[in-house]
Amino acid sequence: MKYQYDLVVIGGGLAGFTAAVFANGLGKKVAIVEKGKLGGACTWNACVPSKALLQLGLRIRQLNNYNRSGTKLASVNLQTENVMPYLHSVLENISRIDDFASLVNTGIDILNGEAVFNGRHQVSLNGQLISAKHFIIATGSSPAIPPVEGLSDIPYYTNETVFDIKAIPSSMIVLGGGPAGIELGLAFAWLGCKVDIIEMADRILPKDDTELSALLLEYLNAEENLNIHISTKAVRFQSQTDGSLKLEMQTREGKISEISSETVLVAVGRRANVAGLALEKAGVKYTPRGISINNRLQTSSSNIFAAGDVAGPIQLGMMAEKQAILAASNACLPFKQSIRYEDVAWVTYSEPQMAHIGLTEDEARRKYGNNVRVIRYPLTKVRRAVMDHDTRGLCKFILDKNDRLIGAHLLCSHAENLVHELQIVKCLNKPLSKLHTIPHIYPTYEEGIIKRAADISYTIKMQRNPFVRLVLRYWPGYKDRLDTVISRL
Secondary structure (H helix, E strand, O other): OOOOEEEEEEOOOHHHHHHHHHHHHOOOOEEEEEOOOOOHHHHHOOHHHHHHHHHHHHHHHHHHHHHHOOOOOOOOOOOHHHHHHHHHHHHHHHHHHHOHHHHHHHOOEEEEOOOEEEEOOEEEEOOEEEEEEEEEEOOOEEEOOOOOEOHHHOOOEOOOOHHHOOOOOOEEEEEOOOHHHHHHHHHHHHOOOEEEEEOOOOOOOOOOOHHHHHHHHHHHHOOOOEEEEOOEEEEEEEEOOOOOEEEEEEEOOOOEEEEEEOEEEEOOOEEEOOOOOOHHHHOOOEEOOEEOOOOOOEOOOOOEEEOOOOOOOOOOHHHHHHHHHHHHHHHHOOOOOOOOOOOOEEEEOOOOEEEEEEOOHHHHHHHHOOOEEEEEEEHHHOHHHHHOOOOOOEEEEEEEOOOEEEEEEEEEOOHHHHHHHHHHHHHOOOEHHHHHHOOOOOOOHHHHHHHHHHHHHHHHHHHHOHHHHHHHHHOOOOOOOHHHHHHHO
């Protein structure tokens, strides 16, 4: 049967854009169906704007800290009404780099509207039928809205609307202590907004290392304008006569209290965008968590694939890109590949930043028992951190019995950059000690943290070597002082 397209990608966000470009590169006839702006959540209302806002706030925080320390720099006079126009200019600059409009020049058709499946090989779009041999569903996700009494009766923001505010509010209640809630709450606090973050769990960032999560909470609660309430449930919202919004909240122990703010931001998670696609007509199965896929990213209809947030199980930009390339490859090429989720990594742009790869310490001990070794390295021993006047943080390296890196968790400045060297080591299934022989530039965070951890791992391997132990114990002129080496690293 002849189809109009080899591949139609539904959704023009990161996953859809990547899949379409890859398939087009293989010489396939490709179309993207998008009902909104090309670029999706990452470009317009998630990854990019939140990081740009954080960077602006961080600059102000750093200036204020230098001024408090006695190093008098220029005073900060923030014009809050200029923040969002600045942010939108950054987004436009990013979109010019991605250059979505040029897709048409490469041979990719851009079709505007909402696609509705009529069958496995056909969708309806603006009253017309579009056929394709394969489809990739990459419709992304939307903010999940919790069933809190009174929330639907008050104005509130999500990540899709918060960047459209005209000026920084005086106060804000943030529902959710996950990455989005922490990042946005911290950014607004740095910009002068009094922020209260409400989290039902007993800690923030519940997917991250327990020890580092607790340490980060301690640091964040010391930030000006920021207060985080863990083990606390949002019970009821009410509008007040003065225009403020009141929240009644309850701790796990049953204590009731109230706080008020000018605005509310909901950041409790994401839900897959499956509504309106008529997936049943295409035989595509899905659950409230998203479209069901196998390890080749095929849905229950073998010619239809899914990638990105709508497929899960990990809703991250890097995973959307990885899934998109694999889905396009499997749709267009005769040999099929399977996806691995063991190599996922992420960073929460808190202050300090929190980077995560592989297993946490708790997860590793549950999986491997006592055959786990953990190297902890505090920032107080890092010369560059001392130079930068910020020794907050702790880095943890989780190793198996063969010294292979099975997890790493960094709570420190520049964690977003440090984690990639460790990710390479882990993905290549190499021992951490391999980095011991690679010169690192001094004085950098890479040298002060990654290289030092590798040196420690190498020295511990020496301690465990039977021949080395015999030499140090019995050979004339030698003594086992390797513990001193480790303590000095």
